[in-house]
Amino acid sequence: MCGIIGCMKKNKSNVAPTLLYGAKKLEYRGYDSVGIATYSDKIHVKKDEGKIEEVHKRLNLYDMPGSYGIAHVRWASVGRATKENAHPHTDENEKVAIVHNGTIKNYATLKKELKSEGHTFTSQTDTEVIVHLIEKFMDDGLDLEHALRESTKLLKGSYAIVAISSDEPYKMVATRKDSSLVLGVEQDSYYVASDILAMLKYTRNIIELEEGEIVVITDEDYVIHDKFDNPINKEITVTPWTPEMIDKNGYPYYMIKEINEQPEVIQKTLNDKNKIRAVLDDIGDFERICLIACGTSYHAALSGKYIIETVAKIPTNVILASEFSHTLNVLDEKTLVISVSQSGETADTLKALKMIDEKIKTLSIVNVETSQMPKVTDYSIITQAGPEIGVAATKTYLAQVCVMYLMAGILGNDSELIERLYEVPRYIEEILERCDELKVYSKRYSFVNDLFYMGKGFSYPTVLEAALKMKEISYIHAEAYASGELKHGPLALIDFTMPVISVIPPGEDHDLAVNALEEVKARKTLILTIGSENDDIIEDKANDCFLINPEVDEEIAPLVYIVALQLVAYYITVEKRLNPDMPRNLAKTVATE
Ligand code: F6R
Numbered sequence: 001m002c003g004i005i006g007c008m009k010k011n012k013s014n015v016a017p018t019l020l021y022g023a024k025k026l027e028y029r030g031y032d033s034v035g036i037a038t039y040s041d042k043i044h045v046k047k048d049e050g051k052i053e054e055v056h057k058r059l060n061l062y063d064m065p066g067s068y069g070i071a072h073v074r075w076a077s078v079g080r081a082t083k084e085n086a087h088p089h090t091d092e093n094e095k096v097a098i099v100h101n102g103t104i105k106n107y108a109t110l111k112k113e114l115k116s117e118g119h120t121f122t123s124q125t126d127t128e129v130i131v132h133l134i135e136k137f138m139d140d141g142l143d144l145e146h147a148l149r150e151s152t153k154l155l156k157g158s159y160a161i162v163a164i165s166s167d168e169p170y171k172m173v174a175t176r177k178d179s180s181l182v183l184g185v186e187q188d189s190y191y192v193a194s195d196i197l198a199m200l201k202y203t204r205n206i207i208e209l210e211e212g213e214i215v216v217i218t219d220e221d222y223v224i225h226d227k228f229d230n231p232i233n234k235e236i237t238v239t240p241w242t243p244e245m246i247d248k249n250g251y252p253y254y255m256i257k258e259i260n261e262q263p264e265v266i267q268k269t270l271n272d273k274n275k276i277r278a279v280l281d282d283i284g285d286f287e288r289i290c291l292i293a294c295g296t297s298y299h300a301a302l303s304g305k306y307i308i309e310t311v312a313k314i315p316t317n318v319i320l321a322s323e324f325s326h327t328l329n330v331l332d333e334k335t336l337v338i339s340v341s342q343s344g345e346t347a348d349t350l351k352a353l354k355m356i357d358e359k360i361k362t363l364s365i366v367n368v369e370t371s372q373m374p375k376v377t378d379y380s381i382i383t384q385a386g387p388e389i390g391v392a393a394t395k396t397y398l399a400q401v402c403v404m405y406l407m408a409g410i411l412g413n414d415s416e417l418i419e420r421l422y423e424v425p426r427y428i429e430e431i432l433e434r435c436d437e438l439k440v441y442s443k444r445y446s447f448v449n450d451l452f453y454m455g456k457g458f459s460y461p462t463v464l465e466a467a468l469k470m471k472e473i474s475y476i477h478a479e480a481y482a483s484g485e486l487k488h489g490p491l492a493l494i495d496f497t498m499p500v501i502s503v504i505p506p507g508e509d510h511d512l513a514v515n516a517l518e519e520v521k522a523r524k525t526l527i528l529t530i531g532s533e534n535d536d537i538i539e540d541k542a543n544d545c546f547l548i549n550p551e552v553d554e555e556i557a558p559l560v561y562i563v564a565l566q567l568v569a570y571y572i573t574v575e576k577r578l579n580p581d582m583p584r585n586l587a588k589t590v591a592t593e
Contacts, residue, residue, distance in 0.1 A: 022198035030075025033086035038069030079124030102158035255390035263425035268384035302461035304404030312412035324352035344371025442571035466565035483516035507554030
């Protein structure tokens with residue numbers, strides 16, 4: 001859950017600004033601490049606790065000599081967020097410096113052994129064992145790449161590692177297992193990083209490193225060795241992502257930029273209809289679907305269940321990836337397992353996929369093509385959301401839901417549903433144009449401590465997602481319930497201190513959802529309803545209403561109503577003077593179980 005980058009400038013220009021820029025682009029993976037190591041006559045290290053901008057102000061991270069080096073942004077997992085635990089880590093003599101993303105499960109045993117051999121540890125991290133192992137193997141006479149290879153043979157867990165050594169100047173080595181690592185190749189420089197966002201400004205030419213491969217980068221060239229240590233040739237591919245895609249384009253935060261990109265994301269997803277059809281044709285017959293995902297992707301999967309069961313009539317089960325092991329017994333060869341993930345790196349979801357018998361077909365719906373998930377599933381569909389930087393998922397969620405609507409339409413031969421999806425970008429535009437109305441409502445709800453969301457049927461996953469968005473960026477406690485469940489317990493929570501946000505699109509569930517609204521209205525609390533224009537019934541029952549185009553009925557509402565709810569969460573967060581792009585304690589890629 002950290003971000004790592006290494007860069008070698010063949011033209012010998014100063015590397016620190018490039019490393020810092022790359023680290024900044026990886027900050028969505030963690031922002032507890034940051035550090036840089038460069039080489040010029042010796043290894044130079046600067047690191048500290050805090051976000052890049054704060055640390056840069058204190059230490060001037062540009063002021064680092066050398067034309068190659070490594071950098072790291074950390075999401076603390078093993079060891080608190082302190083300067084000592086920040087990467088890069090070095091051995092006692094600063095002969096070796098490394099950055100690491102992943103978790104070494106057997107680090108405690110290795111640490112004990114290394115300590116007994118006289119190594120001195122200065123941090124509480126799992127990573128520090130790697131640097132001492134490399135040092136030890138180099139002291140035994142191995143070069144840097146073979147010392148790295150021997151070290152990884154002793155590691156249990158996940159890692160992407162970049163290492164440099166003052167004993168072998170102008171060389172940088174990197175490898176990975178269960179954490180991603182991408183090599184970038186340009187005329188005048190080489191890059192290696194957790195993902196392409198770190199290098200996109202400089203190159204779009206990339207090579208994905210496979211498990212066990214080691215790349216040796218020098219100031220002249222790079223060589224990739226396979227897991228048997230044989231040099232191999234790997235094709236360079238050009239990523240479809242462009243540097244413009246990761247600009248804020250004048251928006252104050254990535255989150256609001258990404259919310260505004262959603263009409264285009266839906267359009268691009270719909271353009272992929274034939275590709276999705278081809279994947280489903282390849283997969284062939286199946287009788288059941290099991291969707292696995294975490295967090296926001298889990299809510300997208302739940303929306304998928306509603307539409308797939310309604311339209312394609314295929315029994316669909318949705319399981320939290322971290323709870324998946326209990327479902328293994330009921331999977332058979334007639335089940336299609338679908339993992340849904342924005343990052344494609346979520347450890348819980350990858351672990352679940354690894355448990356599945358090879359005979360069972362697996363499909364991943366993933367936004368990051370170079371991530372691990374497409375590599376470990378039989379089939380994959382790449383969502384067309386483009387890079388998402390804000391930690392709170394917005395446009396990737398909508399892209400996932402849209403893919404599942406297309407799948408439902410294709411599997412259920414429902415061309416009418418598919419036709420209706422083409423109107424969705426217009427409905428979203430209409431909401432975005434009226435965002436000022438939501439801003440006004442948001443001011444009113446920004447100082448509450450608790451919020452209660454309710455929605456019925458197709459809108460139930462929507463309110464679950466809306467409540468998650470609210471809690472993760474505004475830190476307001478938010479609960480979401482299916483409207484029909486209110487009377488079975490949570491109604492006891494409702495009084496004037498617990499405002500309610502209800503989602504009531506037109507359709508079969510409308511009247512029962514209104515009944516639930518009556519129940520909360522009777523408890524004299526503040527109510528904001530997201531509903532349909534011309535719905536006099538709800539206008540009468542809510543204090544505040546945001547009304548959406550009446551053509552949007554309950555079936556397609558999950559692709560539209562969520563946008564208003566994302567905006568409410570965003571505006572409340574900004575109103576509270578919080579940064580929606582960097583919520584506390586969270587990171588975008590959750591590569592830890
Ligand atoms: C919330 C959010 C998380 C992720 C979850 C799974 O806004 O983004 O809840 O959805 O960590 O991540 P992915 O989709 O990368 O598997």
